Amino acid sequence: MDTLQEVTTALTEPKKTTSVTGSVALLEGLIAEGTDTIFGYPGGAIMPIYDAIYDYKEKLNHILVRHEQGATHAAQGFARTSGKVGVVFATSGPGATNLVTGLADAQIDSTPLVCITGQVFAHLLGTDAFQETDVINITTPVTKWNYQVTDANEIPAALAKAFYIARSGRPGPVLIDITKNAQMQLFDYEGYTPCNHIRSYRPRPFVRNEYIEQAAALINSAKKPFILFGQGILLGSAEAEFKAFVEKSGIPAAWTILGAGAIPTDHPLNVGMLGMHGNYGPNVQTNSCDVLIAIGMRFDDRVTGRLDKYAKQAKVIHLDIDPAEIDKNVKADVPVWGDCKETLPLLTKLVTEKTHPEWLAEFKQFEKIEKEELIEKELNPQSGELTMGEVINQLNILTKGEAIIVSDVGQHQMVACRYGKLNTTRLSVTSGGLGTMGFGLPAAIGAKFGAPNRTVVAVIGDGGFQMTLQELGTIMQFGVDVKILILNNQFLGMVRQWQQLFNEKRYSFVDITSPDFVKLAESYYIAGKKVTERADLVGSLEQMLQHPGSFLLEVMVSKEHNVFPMVPQGCSVSEIRLK
């Protein structure tokens, strides 16, 4: 009976299908999702997909990286600067395990990625076949969602789900593991249908007006309100909505490292960076404001310092799309669960237009102290060794805040983020939550593909550069125009700083030697220069920026310079030290 019905339906409305392989269906799906760039590396278990992409070179730009970790970071850089989903291909076994660091980084920093891994034939699963690894279980804790496909018929729907999950709600990395038989299998392809609903997943919370009203009432009655903003604003493309809220309410706003650039660095209400190496005022004032408005940020411990002494005097309003973040670290008096693109305008409507001149003057006072005691010496030293700060300062003057600054992890990262000038959104790319050394170079490659019209400067330490320097090969092969700025302090500087401050200068395995970076670049046919004198700095930076194509500039900076201010571990944000 059933069969008969099916036959009749089929006769009356014939479905248009074409017979294609799973691999072709995958590529068609990627194109339908708007993918144009893929970062990947081939291998046995993903060969059918690579065979298929041979015929798609016009539509899909595949960038052959030098290590699969590089593919994930490049895809992250791409996603951050373009606002699109980053796509990665890797083979089974070692190819797949090499993705783990990038997935973990993307998971903690909410970066939308779709990673496709090849897998051994379905009939070999669980037999310890050649290059078989249990990638689904290995990546479960570091993916928003993952799924194994063993039949080509599943590919279009799995891919559609993957893209929907990666970019909706709080974005994150997803992984689809496709067995080789499914990649080769011919099946009746009915075309690609994007996914816009999964019944067990609610990426868009229902906004409750009573909370908006409570939040507005608190803000309107506040004497010393203070805004903390994070990457949620960028992820929600709510920069304009945020600016409107800040400007109408007149509230000083400080950023987390991933929120940098949501409003321009020199916006009068932008009072600086939060956290362990953030600015003086924002850290101290966290403990003297009366209403704390946290937007799209998650109260990471590097931001809060000691939690039991964090903003205890303040009423807390927390706007976030992820309900698991609300009350996780800091208890919210008013939880505004929702997409800030939606909640911010509702809030802006209800807040009174105001200025807070005295409260702002307090921030200015802190800024003045920080400038005099620290920033001025860091940015404009007249003598002595070169500082990281002055390099970034000169870079700012030359790029005028229009370049993308990608940073690696360590002292140079803190300096680049503290001082980097950003005129607009999506100009700062860094590894925030995971603090992944080696992120910088591959992320800069991806950043350039994501924003081809921008100058991309990768600020990297001598240590971190040596973790993923093989990606110079990718830069060489694909002619990627990335300006590599190595701040060489001949140390694993950040760890050395801690050893100096907290381990009585017992420098344990932090002096790291380096190859001749300029010669190294040269061997990849990349132009380069090394600067050791202050007098050569500006000219060399200019040369780097004006050079057609990629350029490596190594700047020898002070060996034992420390990043300050600093909230020492276990201390409250208001105990921030200027030296």
Add this chain to the structure above:
Amino acid sequence: MSNSQDLELANAKQQEFTITVYTENQIGILNRIAIIFSRRKINIESLNVSPSEIEHIHRFNILITETEEVVRKLARQIEKQIDVLKVYFNTNEDIIWQELALYKVPTDTIVEKVLVERLLRENGARAVVIRKDYTVFETTGHRTETDKLIEVLQPYGLIEFVRSARVAIIKDSEGFNSKLREFERLDPGQDVIENEFLDQEKNVFTM
């Protein structure tokens, strides 16, 4: 003491919580849920997974001893998983629960000792299988009851014993059928995507 202090104290007290999770029937979701506990070094005391009243939807019952604050955070992490539809957490007062236990005893001692028969009856046990060599009894109840029967049978040569995980029904729950229909809509209503913060007066804690 103010009300809020009372509440804080209650939140800080460790007690048994039964977490009920409705999920899609997907391979891998068990692992995703399990690692939420193991990552935080929280021991799962018992775990039951079985099909629910709705086709294709599975129901987990997870028993842990923790403070309400911790359980609430765990529940949010679980509900965040893509294939999870809904999470509830309840104290023992909010639920009806049972565990099932099987006991294998040599048949000859049972036959010889009429006393055993009486003890079993008193403990609400019934025979599932009677063979020449052994007999399997079954009982359901709370942990204390199933434990007691072990003690009772130990002197009569208890060969083997097994206990199931806790299964629990939430007293105030209206089931999941109507909720599911809401979930399936493209734009589910407020009740389904409700925000837990406004529902604290309800007996069933939901998120």
